[in-house]
Amino acid sequence: MTWLITGGAGYIGAHVAHTMTAAGEPVAVLDDLSSGDPARLPSRVPLVTGDTADPALLKRVLADHQVTGVIHLAARKQVPESVAHPTRYYRENVGALATLLEAAAEAGVRRFLFSSSAAVYGTPDVALVTEDTPCAPVNPYGETKLAGEWLVRAAGRAHGMATTCLRYFNVAGAAAPELADTGVFNIVPMVFDRLTRGEAPRIFGDDYPTPDGTCVRDYIHVADLAEAHLAAARRLAAPDTAGDLTVNIGRGEGVSVRELVTLIGEVTGDRRPAVVEGRRPGDAPRAVASAALAGRELGWTASRGVREMVGSAWRGWLLHQGAAR
Template sequence: MTWLITGGAGYIGAHVVRAMTGAGERVVVLDDLSSGIRRRLPAGVPLVDGSYLDGPLLRRILAGHGVSGVVHLAARKRVPESLERPTEYYRDNVGGLATLLEAVADAGVDRFLFSSSAAVYGAPDAELITEDTPCAPLNPYGETKLAGEWLVRAAGSAHGIATACLRYFNVAGAAAPELADTGVFNVVPMVFDRLTRDEAPRIFGDRHPTPDGTCVRDYIHVADLAEAHLAAARRLSAGGAGGDLTVNIGRGEGVSVRELVTLIGEVTGDRRPALVEGPRAGDPPRAVASAALAARELGWTARHGLGEMVESAWRGWLLQHPR
């Protein structure tokens, strides 16, 4: 079978492509290259430069490449931007998903894996967030991911498509330096960027109800995340997932922002104190996954620790920003 991977030239997408092709799966990538990078893809992997909002293009790809499963990663993903441009986020993340699902149903594709987010949970008062924790997203980005899950399940039920939704927690690291995150929107590259510009890293709020007052998060190595996609895709191929498989992808271990910044200082050798600023609106004090369901349903557990994430991300940063 052949898998269509939307957003496959992006930071996460390129890792998913490598994991799946490395395991012998055939893939074709659709990416508009707005943030994706062509050279991230292994030799021989077909790349279609285009958008998942383009229905006719989707139908040509699905038919021309004999696609029988889709991994949908492409989306708008910046929380602050979603607050400024909510209509664009709903148009692309929900409307574009509807266009893709229509093409999938018309083509008779019967497997669909959706990239969701822990942002669907909002700020739950829970030591560990399980898949049964009520969803109450705090921003348009999280809302579009939750609406996307509803749409995927509804389309799966209506058209006999086996579906799965993976709720990512905080992604970091790189399987190889050339695959590292080139954006400065996630916390690890944001700290790297500040240090590279000879500025102190920033911490947003130090009076949260956590042990050291800073937000606590669950960080997952992007290579582990890619392996989770492979496990979910194979579960769908085996016909055992049904239409309602939704799992958290995290390590189940909380790390405070201050602890993370301290570790980054040890790895980079730049241990300057962090600058504490006011808390950001909508930041949950704690967001840590229960990873038990992923282990039980997918046979998947994370293998990489936080130190590996920071060290591998730093190697990638230095490749992109040589001193």
Template sequence: MSGMTWLITGGAGYIGAHVARIMTGAGERVAVLDDLSSGDAARLPDGVPLVRGSVLDRELLDRVLSGHGVTGVVHLAAKKQVGESVEQPLRYYRENVHGLTVLLEAVADAGVERFLFSSSAAVYGMADADLITEDAATVPINPYGETKLAGEWLVRAAGRAHGFATTCLRYFNVAGAAGPELADTGVFNVIPMFFDRLTRGDAPRIFGDDYPTPDGTCIRDYIHVADLADAHLTAARRLARRDGAGDLTVNVGRGEGVSVRTLARIVAEVTGHGTPAVIEPRRPGDAARAVASVGRIGGELGWTASRGVREMVESAWEGWLLHHPECVPGVPG
């Protein structure tokens, strides 16, 4: 136990609840702020205080930081759907950038000295590399990625100006669940999209099979959400140490690529739904390959992912069946 009290914004969300669970399980003191627009209070461990509200509410932030004696912040609250960000850029900039600005002002005034920021590989845009290092050009191609890059700039600048230590974690493709009750309930990422179509009797869709990759489909780096949560715990504890001052930006992935066609095959094996995938035209903005270089997180934090893609699919499928009982054989819909 570090002696810190951590405020997790967005802590009732899919990723946030995993972070809250692993941090409390490791003995860290945690409070959660979440507007519950996409979160679920039932995901939180027993005894974790939940304040319902937004990071846009400065008066509420001041009360929470003071009332809970917060000494560090893990900031996960954000809008995160790429397509939606294209349709609603003003909303994304307000929630993700202005909301972060308000939070950082409150953090600075409260004297909080540690700040961990949830960023994304979307900051890289269409990076052209076998492995994307943290030094790669950051040229996002959608408003979501832009807000995450602007968020990194804000976090680093505020940390330098106000003397608090910062870490930015650039997530790659998050999947799986530490328990069925914590599974992602949205149908926005590729694995639940496959589940959704298969259990409705439709063929899963692969967008493009003419990429310059071994099987013609896009290659991505998938990280189990439980591993991602563990990376947060490790990063938070580094921040809590006296030698954790300054700024650190690291990728969080496995450093291994999996093609969409291979992923579709694993999903078919795990679910028992063998409907062949259909090939549809490429989507604008899809890079042929996006795989993390994980040398920096290994060197700086001594951290590596431990779970593979099949475990991600298996755990995600257990969660899908819990939240969609109509898909379970013999269970009335």
């Protein structure tokens, strides 16, 4: 079976492409390269440059590569941008998904793996977030991911597709320096960026009801996340797989923002103290996954720790900073 990975030249998508290929799974990639980089992909993986909202292109790609399963990662994913441009987020994250599902159904694709997010939970008030924790997203990005899940499940029921939705928690790290995240949107590269410019890291709020007053999050190494995709894809490909599954992808361990910033200082050797600023709207005091269902259903558990995430991300940051000079 051949898997089409949309957004496969991006930070997470390229890790998935490498992991799938190394495991002997045939893949093809569709990416508009708005944030992807062809250099990230294994040399033998075919890349089609284009938009998942283009039905004619999708029809051709699905046929040309004899696609039997789709891993859909292509999406816009920046929360502040989603607040400023909600219609764009609904159009690109939900509208394009509808086009892709229609094309997949018409092509006879019967396996669909959807990249979702812990943002669907909003600000959960629980020690561990399970898949049964109520979903209450607090921004358009999270809303589009939840709507995407609804759409995937509905299309699966209508067209006989087996579907899986993976709810990622906080992704960090790199399997190799050249695959590192080059954007400055998540906390680890944001701290790197501040340190590189000679500025102190920022912590947004230190008066939360947590042990050190800063938000607690579940961080997952991107290589572990890619392996979760492989496990989910293989489960979907099994002859007796039917219906839908929704699974959290995290480590099940909380790390506070202050703990993470301290660890980054140890890894980089730049231990300058963080400055504390006001809380950001919508930040939950604690968001840590229960990863039990992933273990039972996918046979997958995370194996890499936070220090490994930070160290691998830092090596990638230095490589890309050097290349940019």
